[in-house]
Amino acid sequence: MSFGIEQQPQGRTPSTASNLMLAGEVFPWREGNQFQLLVDGPQFFPRLLQCIDAAERRVDVELYLVEDGQCAEHLVDALVAAAARGVRVRCLFDGFGCLKLGQKTRQRLLDGDVELRLYNPLNLRLKFRNLHRDHRKLIVIDETCCFVGGTGATDEFWNPEKPDEHWHEVMVEISGPLLHDWRRLFDAQWALCLRKRIWQFPLPQRLPKIPENPEPGNGMGRVAYAAARQHRDILHSLIRNLQRAQTRIWLATPYFLPTGRVRRELLRAARRGVEVRLLLTSRNTDHPPIRYAGQRYYPRLLRAGVRIHEYQPHFLHLKMVLIDDWVSIGSCNFDHWNLRWNLEANLEAVDANLSSSVAESFEQDFLRSKEIDLQIWHARPLRMRIYQRLWGLLDRLAINIFNRSG
Secondary structure: OOOOOOOOOOOOOHHHHHHHHHOOOOOOOOOOEEEEEEEEEEEEHHHHHHHHOOOOOOOEEEEEOOOHHHHHHHHHHHHHHHHOOOOOEEEEEEOOOOOOOOOHHHHHHHOOOEEEEOOOOOOOOHHHHHHEEEOOOOOEOOEEEEEEOOOEEEOOOOOOOOOOOEEEEEEEEEOOHHHHHHHHHHHHHHHOOOOOOOOOOOOOOOOOOOOOOOOOOOOOEEEEEEEOOOEHHHHHHHHHHHHHHHOOEEEEOOOEEEEEEHHHHHHHHHOOOOEEEEEOOOOOOOOHHHHHHHHHHHHHHHHOEEEEEEEOOOOOOOOOEEEEEEEEOOOOOEHHHHHHHEEEEEEEOOOOHHHHHHHHHHHHHHOOOOOOOOHHHHOOOHHHHHHHHHHHHHHHHHHHHHHOOO
């Protein structure tokens, strides 16, 4: 079956941008940016569509989840309308994440002069290579603004007919010099996804050199990204900030399967007196086994003084970190599965207004959460104990297998 995806011409070599990504480039801090935190689809999707409607030259969209429904229909309407008035529109969708995007919708994009490429379409011959996925969520519009966060184009994030039913998510609207780096990141992957074996990049000889955080101020931002095991500055930056935390570490993730290094740094921070609070999912989750597997880490964290909050109203899908005044928001869950297989991208920022907005969002979510303490943990029913033990063992077994094979 063909979806009109562009094929790579013979003899084509990756662009300069993609060569830089292959070399594991680390983006610098840039000043003079503006950030706005947008909480939940009913807030950020209308704003995103408004900006696409105003686009004059180009719109680039890189998403993991894209499925037929009201949300995708509104997005496709805006993209096709932009292309019709002469805007260059490029869509890079993950080959697995867009399986529920029907042929009719794909053909509508292509007929509307929207350029469409898929990252690593599923193929039985690829076996475990099918696990490599593009998990980034990035929309860049002209040189005006971009949106970075954790959303997909599905009705779970925004359905205008059911505005009160949505997953809990955030996006950041960004304007300023940082747009250049986000465009370069998109351009690189746009070229690289045409490679025949996109996952076969050389492993780095040394860790990326992460630029030092700037002094607290306004408008400082940086692009942080992950490209499976080839490049993980997004993880190394988090660990460095965990090690240097002085007052607070607030971390939200829907899939709490952190790497061993991240867990150790959370424990050390709590033991030295830093306020460590985790905002995690409750029973409202799309993957209960992952929640159960991650809960095996609760006892040790709780004994060290970490506070754990399970968000109650909806499925918590956001990935957001606030360490002192440093912020990281984007697609990365900081779990060992994401960092092994996925392309990820986060905004890092040191900006007083954004830090304040993120702190306010966390505080509101803590109030809507159930705090898990040791008493509650020890009183959990037998059924939950069995699930936690079972899925925890399966997760550990799978990781050990992949570690040996990798």
